[in-house]
Amino acid sequence: MISLNVNEKDLQVDVDPETPLLWVLREHLDLPGTKYGCGVAQCGACVVHLEGEAVRSCVTKVKRAENKKVVTIEGLAENNDHPVQQAWTEVDVPQCGYCHSGQIMSAAVLLKENPNPTDEDIDLAMAGNICRCGTYSRIRKAIHVAAEINKSST
Numbered sequence: 001m002i003s004l005n006v007n008e009k010d011l012q013v014d015v016d017p018e019t020p021l022l023w024v025l026r027e028h029l030d031l032p033g034t035k036y037g038c039g040v041a042q043c044g045a046c047v048v049h050l051e052g053e054a055v056r057s058c059v060t061k062v063k064r065a066e067n068k069k070v071v072t073i074e075g076l077a078e079n080n081d082h083p084v085q086q087a088w089t090e091v092d093v094p095q096c097g098y099c100h101s102g103q104i105m106s107a108a109v110l111l112k113e114n115p116n117p118t119d120e121d122i123d124l125a126m127a128g129n130i131c132r133c134g135t136y137s138r139i140r141k142a143i144h145v146a147a148e149i150n151k152s153s154t
């Protein structure tokens with residue numbers, strides 16, 4: 001049994017400790033918002049927060065998350081109203097949408113670490129999140145909008 005705290009809930013899962021966290025979230029905990037893209041840490045579709053850091057859950061063994069706090073897109077904000085999610089809606093960022101849970105999770109960590117990022121900061125921080133639909137300019141714009149929402153709420 002592995003003890004986890006996922007989206008503020010303490011729970012236990014009966015899985016091989018080597019299992020990627022992604023599959024525990026999707027298959028065992030019924031949290032399908034975190035996506036499988038490449039499986040080899042190259043695309044960012046599977047990003048979740050582990051103790052507040054953005055990690056690629058496809059290559060993170062569940063044992064690394066034992067007794068730690070995991071947050072997925074489903075738990076980022078109670079009403080899906082995290083500033084990044086608000087900005088994503090306002091800018092209408094997604095095209096097919098597949099990459100966006102990972103994009104939003106990465107953007108949330110970026111803004112926590114750098115509340116007022118430049119375009120260059122955004123491009124650097126988000127470089128590991130691939131969007132096959134090419135929504136990069138809207139992602140950049142939405143991150144600036146989220147930074148403004150954050151400022152106006154403090």
Ligand code: FES
Nearest residue numbers: 037038039044058
């Ligand atoms: S699925 Fe994890 S980085 Fe692509």
Ligand code: FES
Nearest residue numbers: 096097131132133
């Ligand atoms: S919106 Fe389609 S992959 Fe990003």
